[in-house]
Amino acid sequence: DHHGATALHYSCRRDHIDCVHVMIKGGATVNVVDDDGRSPLMWAAIEGNLEVLKMLIGEHANIGVADKTGLTALHVAAYSGHTNCCIHLMRSGASPAAADAKGHTPLFHAAIMGSANVCVALIAEGAEVDLLDVDGRCGWEGGEIGGRGRLY
Numbered sequence: 001d002h003h004g005a006t007a008l009h010y011s012c013r014r015d016h017i018d019c020v021h022v023m024i025k026g027g028a029t030v031n032v033v034d035d036d037g038r039s040p041l042m043w044a045a046i047e048g049n050l051e052v053l054k055m056l057i058g059e060h061a062n063i064g065v066a067d068k069t070g071l072t073a074l075h076v077a078a079y080s081g082h083t084n085c086c087i088h089l090m091r092s093g094a095s096p097a098a099a100d101a102k103g104h105t106p107l108f109h110a111a112i113m114g115s116a117n118v119c120v121a122l123i124a125e126g127a128e129v130d131l132l133d134v135d136g137r138c139g140w141e142g143g144e145i146g147g148r149g150r151l152y
Contacts, residue, residue, distance in 0.1 A: 004035035005043075012044040012052050020052055030061045037067035045073040045089065048082035053089070063094045070100030078106035078122065081115040086122060096127035103133030 008028045011019040020040075024030060025120060033039050044052040053073075057063065066072050074094040077085040086106065090096055099105055107127045111117035130138050136142040 004033070006032055006034075006040075008032065008040045009034060009038075009043045012040040012049065012056065013047050015044075015047065015049040016057065017049075017052050019076075024055070024059050027100070030056050030059045031060055031065065033065070033067075034084055036069075037065075038071075039073070041065070041073045042067065042071070045077040045082065045085050048077070048080060048085055050084050050088065054065060057088070057092050059131070063089060063092055063152055064098065066100070069103075072098050072100075072106075072119055074098060074106045075100055075104075076107050078115065078118050079109035079113055081113060081118055083111070083115075083117045083121045086099050086110075086118055087125060090122075090125040096122050096125060097131060099131070099133070105131050105133075107131075108133060108137075 008020065008023050011023065031039055039061065041053060041056045041063070064072060072094065074086060074089045074096065075098070077089060096106055099119060105127065107119060107122045107129065111124060132138055
Protein backbone atom coordinates (compact mmCIF):
# COMPACT_ATOMS: atom_id res chain seq x y z
CA ASP A 1 0.00 0.00 0.00
CA HIS A 2 1.05 3.66 0.11
CA HIS A 3 2.63 3.08 3.56
CA GLY A 4 4.84 0.22 2.39
CA ALA A 5 2.75 -2.57 3.90
CA THR A 6 2.51 -5.80 1.94
CA ALA A 7 -0.20 -8.43 1.61
CA LEU A 8 1.79 -10.43 4.17
CA HIS A 9 1.52 -7.58 6.69
CA TYR A 10 -2.25 -7.43 6.30
CA SER A 11 -2.70 -11.20 6.42
CA CYS A 12 -0.67 -11.34 9.64
CA ARG A 13 -2.69 -8.56 11.20
CA ARG A 14 -6.01 -10.12 10.23
CA ASP A 15 -4.98 -13.61 11.40
CA HIS A 16 -5.34 -15.21 7.96
CA ILE A 17 -2.92 -18.03 8.73
CA ASP A 18 -3.66 -19.97 5.54
CA CYS A 19 -2.85 -16.91 3.43
CA VAL A 20 0.32 -16.31 5.43
CA HIS A 21 1.38 -19.91 4.84
CA VAL A 22 0.74 -19.70 1.08
CA MET A 23 2.59 -16.39 0.77
CA ILE A 24 5.63 -17.63 2.67
CA LYS A 25 5.78 -20.85 0.67
CA GLY A 26 5.45 -18.70 -2.46
CA GLY A 27 8.51 -16.68 -1.52
CA ALA A 28 7.20 -13.75 0.53
CA THR A 29 9.91 -12.19 2.67
CA VAL A 30 9.02 -12.55 6.35
CA ASN A 31 11.34 -9.71 7.38
CA VAL A 32 9.96 -7.07 5.02
CA VAL A 33 9.13 -3.80 6.82
CA ASP A 34 6.59 -1.08 6.08
CA ASP A 35 7.45 2.62 5.93
CA ASP A 36 7.36 2.81 9.75
CA GLY A 37 9.82 -0.07 10.03
CA ARG A 38 7.20 -2.57 11.22
CA SER A 39 7.50 -6.19 10.18
CA PRO A 40 4.70 -8.73 9.66
CA LEU A 41 5.72 -10.19 13.04
CA MET A 42 4.99 -6.85 14.68
CA TRP A 43 1.61 -6.65 12.92
CA ALA A 44 0.72 -10.14 14.22
CA ALA A 45 1.90 -9.21 17.74
CA ILE A 46 -0.20 -6.02 17.80
CA GLU A 47 -3.34 -8.07 17.22
CA GLY A 48 -2.35 -11.02 19.40
CA ASN A 49 -2.37 -13.50 16.53
CA LEU A 50 -0.32 -16.17 18.28
CA GLU A 51 -0.44 -18.91 15.63
CA VAL A 52 0.63 -16.48 12.90
CA LEU A 53 3.37 -15.19 15.19
CA LYS A 54 4.59 -18.77 15.78
CA MET A 55 4.58 -19.45 12.04
CA LEU A 56 6.64 -16.34 11.30
CA ILE A 57 9.16 -17.21 14.00
CA GLY A 58 9.35 -20.72 12.58
CA GLU A 59 10.19 -19.13 9.23
CA HIS A 60 13.06 -17.15 10.84
CA ALA A 61 11.36 -13.80 11.31
CA ASN A 62 13.71 -11.34 13.00
CA ILE A 63 12.36 -11.18 16.56
CA GLY A 64 14.48 -8.20 17.55
CA VAL A 65 13.72 -5.88 14.63
CA ALA A 66 12.63 -2.45 15.84
CA ASP A 67 10.50 0.14 14.08
CA LYS A 68 11.43 3.81 13.66
CA THR A 69 10.50 4.52 17.29
CA GLY A 70 12.44 1.57 18.66
CA LEU A 71 9.41 -0.66 19.28
CA THR A 72 9.83 -4.41 18.84
CA ALA A 73 7.21 -7.14 18.52
CA LEU A 74 7.53 -7.69 22.28
CA HIS A 75 6.82 -4.02 23.00
CA VAL A 76 3.65 -3.97 20.91
CA ALA A 77 2.43 -7.32 22.24
CA ALA A 78 2.97 -6.07 25.80
CA TYR A 79 1.25 -2.74 25.10
CA SER A 80 -1.68 -4.55 23.50
CA GLY A 81 -2.05 -6.95 26.44
CA HIS A 82 -1.26 -10.19 24.61
CA THR A 83 0.30 -12.32 27.34
CA ASN A 84 0.73 -15.52 25.29
CA CYS A 85 2.43 -13.63 22.46
CA CYS A 86 4.80 -12.01 24.96
CA ILE A 87 5.71 -15.37 26.48
CA HIS A 88 6.30 -16.99 23.10
CA LEU A 89 8.39 -14.06 21.88
CA MET A 90 10.61 -14.13 24.97
CA ARG A 91 11.01 -17.90 24.85
CA SER A 92 12.03 -17.47 21.20
CA GLY A 93 14.72 -14.95 22.11
CA ALA A 94 13.05 -11.53 22.38
CA SER A 95 14.70 -9.39 25.03
CA PRO A 96 12.48 -8.05 27.83
CA ALA A 97 15.22 -5.44 28.40
CA ALA A 98 14.89 -3.96 24.89
CA ALA A 99 14.20 -0.24 25.14
CA ASP A 100 12.43 1.96 22.62
CA ALA A 101 13.58 5.48 21.71
CA LYS A 102 12.21 6.80 25.02
CA GLY A 103 13.90 4.07 27.02
CA HIS A 104 10.61 2.25 27.63
CA THR A 105 10.84 -1.50 28.01
CA PRO A 106 7.99 -3.91 27.25
CA LEU A 107 7.26 -3.94 31.01
CA PHE A 108 6.81 -0.17 30.95
CA HIS A 109 4.34 -0.47 28.04
CA ALA A 110 2.36 -3.21 29.80
CA ALA A 111 2.24 -1.15 32.99
CA ILE A 112 1.02 1.95 31.12
CA MET A 113 -1.89 -0.09 29.81
CA GLY A 114 -2.63 -1.68 33.18
CA SER A 115 -1.94 -5.19 31.87
CA ALA A 116 -1.11 -6.91 35.15
CA ASN A 117 -1.09 -10.37 33.55
CA VAL A 118 1.45 -9.24 30.97
CA CYS A 119 3.57 -7.60 33.69
CA VAL A 120 3.59 -10.84 35.69
CA ALA A 121 4.52 -12.86 32.58
CA LEU A 122 7.31 -10.47 31.63
CA ILE A 123 8.79 -10.61 35.12
CA ALA A 124 8.46 -14.41 35.24
CA GLU A 125 10.43 -14.57 31.99
CA GLY A 126 13.20 -12.33 33.32
CA ALA A 127 12.14 -8.70 32.81
CA GLU A 128 13.91 -6.40 35.24
CA VAL A 129 11.61 -4.12 37.20
CA ASP A 130 14.22 -1.48 37.97
CA LEU A 131 15.35 -0.48 34.46
CA LEU A 132 14.96 3.26 33.95
CA ASP A 133 13.72 5.15 30.90
CA VAL A 134 15.30 8.36 29.59
CA ASP A 135 13.34 10.35 32.20
CA GLY A 136 14.56 8.18 35.07
CA ARG A 137 11.28 6.29 35.57
CA CYS A 138 11.05 2.54 36.05
CA GLY A 139 8.54 0.18 34.47
CA TRP A 140 6.28 0.01 37.49
CA GLU A 141 5.76 3.75 37.39
CA GLY A 142 4.25 3.36 33.93
CA GLY A 143 0.97 2.22 35.46
CA GLU A 144 0.74 5.43 37.44
CA ILE A 145 1.64 7.53 34.40
CA GLY A 146 -1.10 5.80 32.43
CA GLY A 147 -3.62 6.72 35.12
CA ARG A 148 -4.22 3.10 36.06
CA GLY A 149 -2.86 3.26 39.61
CA ARG A 150 -0.03 1.19 40.97
CA LEU A 151 0.11 -2.39 39.73
CA TYR A 152 1.76 -3.76 42.87
